[in-house]
Amino acid sequence: MLFGICHLLFVICYLSFLTCYLLFDYYFCFKSNTMSIEVNNISKSYGAQKALDSISFSVKKGEIVGFLGPNGAGKSTLMKILTTYINADSGTASVNGSDVNANPKAVQQSVGYLPEHNPLYLDLYVKEYLAFNADVYKVSKSRIEEVITLTGLTPESHKKIGQLSKGYRQRVGLANALLHNPDVLILDEPTTGLDPNQLVEIRQLIKNVGKDKTVFLSTHIMQEVEAICDRVIIINNGKIVTDKQLDNLMTEKEQVLEVEFDFKVEEQLIAKIPNLVSYKNIHDMTWELVFVAEGDMRPVVFDFANTNGLRTLQLNQKNKNLEAVFREMTKK
Secondary structure (H helix, E strand, C coil), X not given: CHHHHHHXXXXXXXXXXXXXXXXXXXXXXXXXXXXXXXXXXXXXXXXXXXXXXXXXXXXXXXXXXXXXXXXXXXXXXXXXXXXXXXXXXXXXXXXXCEECCCCHHHHHHHEEEECCCCCXXXXXXXXXXXXXXXXXXXXXXXXXXXXXXXXXXXXXXXXXXXXXXXXXHHHHHHHHHHCCCCCEEEEECCCCCCCHHHHHHHHHHHHHHCCCCEEEEXXXXXXXXXXXXXXXXXXXXXXXXXXXXXXXXXXXXXXXXXXXXXXXXXXXXXXXXXXXXXXXEEECCEEEEEEECCCCCHHHHHHHHHHCCCCEEEEEEECCCHHHHHHHHCCC
């Protein structure tokens, strides 16, 4: 009898252990299959300067993410960590399920990287340069023609890289990043030096490539982010200050009104306006009012003025675009 009870307890324990193991294994397999980039508490300092301060985020497969921030915010530093060029001081990061420190070769094989300062061999011809890198990546020579066509390099492909304009040199760098058909593209200022026509073409190329790859790009051009990206991460002074889907960021129910009254209004009275989340006295009788509400708040401001014996001399709605959000998030 005792033996039977012990045997039953053993079976129950074994089955519980097996279930936990399978769930644990499934969770991590599922996570690694759905996340292309994972960053956990990454920090990096250059002497006394803290470039990255314990930042964390993850990027799903197939996402096109804009990584924004002012100069010196830490964007290029993080991109260099993700591409194994430099090591973080602390924290962990993985690309396509491979740890950037423990398995850098696997990371390099799955990433296409276009750095901010595109390093090219200026004395090589375009095809010669791409053939050299094709040998490094051990990819077929037919892929060279594919990426030349893909990046619009065909008219200039017979020239030396040193003879190309800055815009076409960027295309060579992008072609090289795509050469080994990586799962993840990390692009640091990919459209630097392109003219307006080239901008449209390269943006469309990145968007098309992003249909079956993960794209993580840094840029200072807000229109570029609005045209290409699904999601925006903004970093300032080494910390993430916002991380949202672009649609959510641009359609938040926040309204900014600038109103000028005919008399000076005390702050205590302004604070009583319904749905007001913040306010600022710009000059004498002029206020900037920020609301979070479904409906148009201008009639509410008119009613407030009426009730308090005031007249509105001016009332302007300030549309909040990505550039305005960026400025607000990166104020020092």
